[in-house]
Amino acid sequence: MSGFLIRQVRVAGSEGLVDVAVRDGAIAEIGPGLSAPGEEIDGAGALLIPGFVESHIHLDKACILDRCRNETGTLEGAIASVVQAKAGFTEADVYARGKGVLEKAIVQGTNALRTHVEIDPVIGLKGFEAVLRLKRDFAWALDLQMCVFPQDGLTNLAGTRELLEQALDMGADLLGGCPYTDADPQAQIRILFEMARAHDVDLDFHLDFDLDPSWRHLDEIARQTIAFGWQGRVAIGHVTKLSALPPDDLAQAIGLMREAGVALTVLPATDLFLMGRGSDHLVPRGVAPAHLFHAQGVCCTVATNNVLNPFTPYGDLSLPRMANLYANVHQLSTKAELEACFDMVTDAPRRLIDMARRIAVGEEATFVALPATSGGQVVAEIVRPLWGMKRGRMTFEQAPARLFAP
Structure with a gap:
């Protein structure tokens, strides 16, 4: 992916849900209601962290x-x-x-x-x-x-x-x-x-x-x-x-x-x-x-x-x-x-380890998506990540559990 948009995620320092635009492996823009050409990823309200x-x-x-x-x-x-x-x-x-x-x-x-x-x-x-x-x-x-x-x-x-x-x-x-x-x-x-x-x-x-x-x-x-x-x-x-x-x-x-x-x-x-x-x-x-x-x-x-x-x-x-x-x-x-x-x-x-990284404009697009609203919840519930990427390229993905009620 050279350019894409991650819709509706939680990012430290931002109020409510925001979109994250990625171009050439770096974060190009962060904010609500962004419009950008290319593929879109549904963040589904996930907490986005550097990993x-x-x-x-x-x-x-x-x-x-x-x-x-x-x-x-x-x-x-x-x-x-x-x-x-x-x-x-x-x-x-x-x-x-x-x-x-x-x-x-x-x-x-x-x-x-x-x-x-x-x-x-x-x-x-x-x-x-x-x-x-x-x-x-x-x-x-x-x-x-x-x-x-x-x-x-x-x-x-x-x-x-x-x-x-x-x-x-x-x-x-x-x-x-x-x-x-x-x-x-x-x-x-x-x-x-x-x-x-x-x-x-x-x-x-x-x-x-x-x-x-x-x-x-x-x-x-x-x-x-x-x-x-x-x-x-x-x-x-x-x-x-x-x-x-x-x-x-x-x-x-x-x-x-x-x-x-x-x-x-x-x-x-x-x-x-x-x-x-x-x-x-x-x-x-x-x-x-x-x-x-x-x-x-x-x-x-x-x-x-x-x-x-x-x-x-x-x-x-x-x-x-x-x-x-x-x-x-x-x-x-x-x-x-x-x-x-x-x-x-x-x-x-x-x-x-001197590898400081944050989710901000200009930083590399390396992060992990967690189905949680806070870090405390991640610890309390041992939350498993949904997907991750490094420099704008997906590195893993795992589907959330599905229930089949009668």
Whole structure:
């Protein structure tokens, strides 16, 4: 379609239903009662958004329950079982599994993702090269950002740093970290900040993934962020320790992250599955209260993390479902609270991955249509999208359910 008109949709910042005119892949006009030559699409009152954003997922180790299981259900069990399975990964295998995940994500209305890719002497660059191909092959439907990181340690695995450097030279977008698996966590943090500065890339750490509030790596991340001048360029994921902090300590953590400009990503499905395994009653949830950080101006996102593997043995790639799960865990129900949950799977992660997009004249015609009147409704009802497009080209469509009453 070179030019067409979408009739009767809801757009943020516009009163009531409006039409959206698209020409040459960009938004040409927005307003009620537009007239334009070319095809017309009946928006049917749908809510039009730039799309859902997956800020933290692992494409390279998705869908591997057929070859490994987490018998203990713990974080340590998940890591150990994936280490064994990873030795048998091939580039073709990673590509095929990642392809299936991306196809499901597209139909769920996700058109931008940040995927973490493991780099170490065992897997080498096979997983990275597969994801690099996926990035190219799926550019028609989504923007894929690659974060390479040392899941099993950096200082304790000779050759890992060199492989990370090679991946960055080959097109990786940013660096990740996992200090809690390293023989020298502080050294890993320092080395990754040095590498990030040398390559001018952002950082995204797996951090503080347990429920012991007596120690944490958050403080060192914040200190190094300020020391390196990397405010606004660092994210931390999981950070389950935050769920175990009393109010005063939590307020201190919020202030620390706000001052350092560090973003927070919460992975509710994985965190619920792995945390609290040592408790036999009153089992802790282990999900960081991102909404409290969000309310204080910290960039916060809710994401999927893993799909059908020992870290998370389920998942359908629906970010509205993940936001709904988060709202359930933290007992959120007001209009403002549900809208905040919606923001954490749309606008906030888009800011995090630096792919800002809005529905406005002159912007690219990339959006998703939802049968809803508000973001809060999308979260509360786990609304499935109707269709989506990227740069004016349809990427998916699914028919709404039909009832056949007698």
